[in-house]
Amino acid sequence: MSKQWWCGRVMPVTLTFVGAIGLGATALLWQPRPVAAQANTDMYVKTVQPIFANNCYRCHGGDNHRGGLQLDSKANILKGGKDGPVVVPGHPEQSLLVTLIRHEGPADDPKPMPPKGKLSDADIAAVTAWIKAGAVMPD
Ligand code: HEC
Numbered sequence: 001m002s003k004q005w006w007c008g009r010v011m012p013v014t015l016t017f018v019g020a021i022g023l024g025a026t027a028l029l030w031q032p033r034p035v036a037a038q039a040n041t042d043m044y045v046k047t048v049q050p051i052f053a054n055n056c057y058r059c060h061g062g063d064n065h066r067g068g069l070q071l072d073s074k075a076n077i078l079k080g081g082k083d084g085p086v087v088v089p090g091h092p093e094q095s096l097l098v099t100l101i102r103h104e105g106p107a108d109d110p111k112p113m114p115p116k117g118k119l120s121d122a123d124i125a126a127v128t129a130w131i132k133a134g135a136v137m138p139d
Helices: 002-029 032-054 074-079 094-099 120-133
Strands: none
Touching: 032 074, 032 120
């Protein structure tokens, strides 16, 4: 291995390689914030809101606020119901809403939600994942 070969070939290749990794890492580190926030809003708009609209709005939307709870706007969702907040962003295990849709709460006051039937496992998982990811939603 001559010195010339080392400097002329190996060094440039190595430096290019290191540079590429550096650029890649920088790109990765810069991306996540806006991308994650966006994915999260999408999560609400595309998945969670339709679940609420189809299963909850008739009692918790528009003029209806059973249990003091409306689920049709960010402010109302975060305000919660007669027992206080129902969504604790980042903490599904502390969120009354999750406890109730899993039918893990009391039999009455507040009872399992929706009162008749149960959401599909996929819907429950989607709502839980959304709250765990910070319950981000558009205003
Ligand atoms: C048929 C009407 C009806 C539907 C549909 C319904 N709810 Fe309710 N909900 C109620 C009533 C009535 C109460 C208050 C009852 C109680 O406290 O036992 C309540 C209470 C709640 C509470 C507790 C509020 C508090 O502070 O105590 C949560 C959380 C809740 N509902 C979530 C949901 C979700 C999520 C859905 C949809 C998956 C849903 N509900 C669908 C009637 C409904």
